[in-house]
Amino acid sequence: MANRFEDKVVVITGGSDGIGLASAQRFAEEGARVYITARRQDLLDLAVDQIGHGAIGVQGDVTNLADLTSLYKSVERDHGRVDVVFANAGMHQPVALEAIEEAHFDSTFGLNVKGLLFTVQKALPLMTHGGVVVLNGSIAGSKAYPGQSLYNASKAAVRSLARSWxxxxxxxxxxxxxxxxxxxxxxxxxGYFDAAPGAEEQVVKGVPLGRLAHLEEVANAVLFLTSSESSYVAGHELFVDGGVAAV
Structure with a gap:
């Protein structure tokens, strides 16, 4: 396997599960020095063991600015720089418009927008020319999925931040x-599909490629966007959705 990220310092928030963990594994396999964050220490420890290659886990909540400061102090102490940030931590909280309460707004925008913003801002003093940031968005930022206007809007904000930054x-x-x-x-x-019989079939029916994405396929896109292979790609939103947003 090519070591596209040999000795690169990579920070991934929400790296103990799902897309974050799959991406961390790929970065580590390609030579990166990987730092992941998670709220729960037990899940963080399991993820670090799974990633291997000297990966480091730093417990913290990206909505807590003190935790982010501690994360980057650890990276600075060890390496003095950050080459790649994958601001991946986020949440999906479907709530119908009539049922939205202040707490729903605060939690969704607190993690998906505030946490993402300060994850990037606090990395900047350690980033040099050639650094790369990837934000975890969603096709929900471009599609009007019913009953989840808060989530849709939070991911649209992520897309807007990428343009501005x-x-x-x-x-x-x-x-x-x-x-x-x-x-x-x-x-x-x-877990959602298991609790909602028929839901998976309905979702898959709307995907031109006729299936769900595999974690590795999303991780491949993350690594492409952070590698030299995408050196002339900036401000772009790469959909990894089997064609849903395009057609």
Whole structure:
């Protein structure tokens, strides 16, 4: 396997499960020095063991700015720089418009927007020319899925931030892009399908390629966007959704 990320310092938030964990494994296999975060220490420990290759787990909540500061202090102490940030931590909380309460807004936008914003901002002092940021979006930022307007709007905000930051960071040579998955075979998605008979069939029916995304397929897109192979790609949203958003 090519070592495209040999000695690159990679920070991935929400790296103990799903897309974050799959991406961390791929980065580590290609030579990166990987740091992942998670709220739960037990899941973090399991993920670090699974990733191997000297990966480091830092417990913390990206909505807590003190935790983010501690994360980057650890990275600075060890390496003095950050080459790649994958701001992956997020949540999916479907709530009908009539049922939305302040707590729903605060939790969804707190994690999906505030946490993502400060994950990137606090990395910037350690990033040099050639650094790369990938934000985890969703096709929900472009599609009007019913009963989840808060989530849809939070992911639309992620897309907007990538556009703005591409301009804000161009003089520093830092690229920013978004990876936007569709329905993906994750533990949480599988739990939802198991609890809602028929839901998987309905979702798959709307996917031109006729199946869910595999975690490795989303991770492949993340690595492409952070590698030199995408050196002229900036401010872009890459849909990994089997064609849903395109057609």
């Amino acid at each position: 591409t301009i804000d960071l161009k003089e520093r040579g830092i690229r920013v892009n978004v990876v936007s998955p569709g329905a993906t075979e994750t533990r949480l998605m599988r």
